[in-house]
Amino acid sequence: MASVRDASERDAGMRYAGASFDVHQRDPGDACESAVGARSQRPIVLEGACVRSGATVLLHPTDLQICVSRRTVVLGPNGAGKTTLLRAIHGLVGLAGGALRGVARDSASASRGEGARCAYVFQKPVMLHRSALANVEHALALNGVIAGERRNRAQAALADVGLASLGQRPARRLSGGEQQRLAVARANALDPDCLLLDEPTASLDPGAAAGIERYLLRLCERGRGFVMTTHDLAQARRLADRIIFMHRGRVEEASEAAAFFDAPSSTLARRFLEGEWLE
Numbered sequence: 001m002a003s004v005r006d007a008s009e010r011d012a013g014m015r016y017a018g019a020s021f022d023v024h025q026r027d028p029g030d031a032c033e034s035a036v037g038a039r040s041q042r043p044i045v046l047e048g049a050c051v052r053s054g055a056t057v058l059l060h061p062t063d064l065q066i067c068v069s070r071r072t073v074v075l076g077p078n079g080a081g082k083t084t085l086l087r088a089i090h091g092l093v094g095l096a097g098g099a100l101r102g103v104a105r106d107s108a109s110a111s112r113g114e115g116a117r118c119a120y121v122f123q124k125p126v127m128l129h130r131s132a133l134a135n136v137e138h139a140l141a142l143n144g145v146i147a148g149e150r151r152n153r154a155q156a157a158l159a160d161v162g163l164a165s166l167g168q169r170p171a172r173r174l175s176g177g178e179q180q181r182l183a184v185a186r187a188n189a190l191d192p193d194c195l196l197l198d199e200p201t202a203s204l205d206p207g208a209a210a211g212i213e214r215y216l217l218r219l220c221e222r223g224r225g226f227v228m229t230t231h232d233l234a235q236a237r238r239l240a241d242r243i244i245f246m247h248r249g250r251v252e253e254a255s256e257a258a259a260f261f262d263a264p265s266s267t268l269a270r271r272f273l274e275g276e277w278l279e
């Protein structure tokens with residue numbers, strides 16, 4: 001299988017992927033060993049990882065440790081670099097410097113224990129010109145799942161997100177919210193250790209968003225985890241046990257969620273939580 005770095009963006013969401021320390025970290029890093037029943041105890045580690053586009057720095061050199069089996073929410077204002085961080089973790093943008101460890105680049109490297117298997121859900125999911133069910137089956141095929149297993153796994157994945165009755169519908173004719181749920185199902189059908197979710201409930205109605213939240217929490221009870229961006233502070237409070245707060249391409253704070261919401265250690269985070277418009 002091609003490395004995810006070679007994969008087109010269209011396929012990337014269907015494949016495993018494979019701060020400088022003035023960051024306000026009140027703990028030494030994310031404690032993976034505390035995650036009971038976690039499938040993967042090895043963290044994703046960024047060491048001086050930075051992302052550039054030409055002369056523009058999109059992610060300043062970042063040291064970060066993310067436990068894949070926890071519920072990590074990335075917060076920050078528009079343009080803070082949340083999506084860039086998620087894309088860098090999944091290998092969708094190359095690093096201009098530093099290193100990323102702990103993410104398997106493909107199924108083979110995952111089975112050799114070289115890192116966590118991650119699957120990515122784009123903020124605006126890209127659907128193939130085929131049925132919802134076939135979209136999920138295609139992702140399974142790309143990841144080497146044998147033909148005889150694909151249909152059952154795809155149907156189960158659709159049922160998990162409440163789309164069982166829409167499996168034969170052309171995916172591109174589904175509503176925005178249905179497509180977002182389909183994207184989550186497609187990613188999770190791959191049975192990743194960790195879902196990378198870019199605002200997965202941004203276009204969902206409250207009931208559907210609550211359904212996805214329950215679904216994510218159920219996955220975590222089974223030892224999976226996620227790294228998710230959201231603008232919804234109430235959702236972050238409900239879901240997160242770990243917060244990464246970003247501003248202008250820097251990780252300003254990485255903390256346990258309870259501590260972050262109780263008393264953020266960075267001034268910027270406090271202002272953000274108070275609803276101030278950060279530029």
Ligand SMILES: Nc1ncnc2c1ncn2[C@@H]1O[C@H](COP(=O)(O)OP(=O)(O)OP(=O)(O)O)[C@@H](O)[C@H]1O
Pocket residue numbers: 053056058076077078079080081082083084085
């Ligand atoms: N390929 C690129 N070339 C130049 N600038 C880029 C590129 N990709 C992103 N940016 C810029 O980098 C900054 C961070 O973008 P990013 O999408 O990571 O922000 P974000 O925190 O996800 O924002 P939002 O909350 O609006 O989704 C933005 O100012 C964006 O315009």
Ligand SMILES: [Mg+2]
Pocket residue numbers: 082083084123198229
């Ligand atoms: Mg974004």
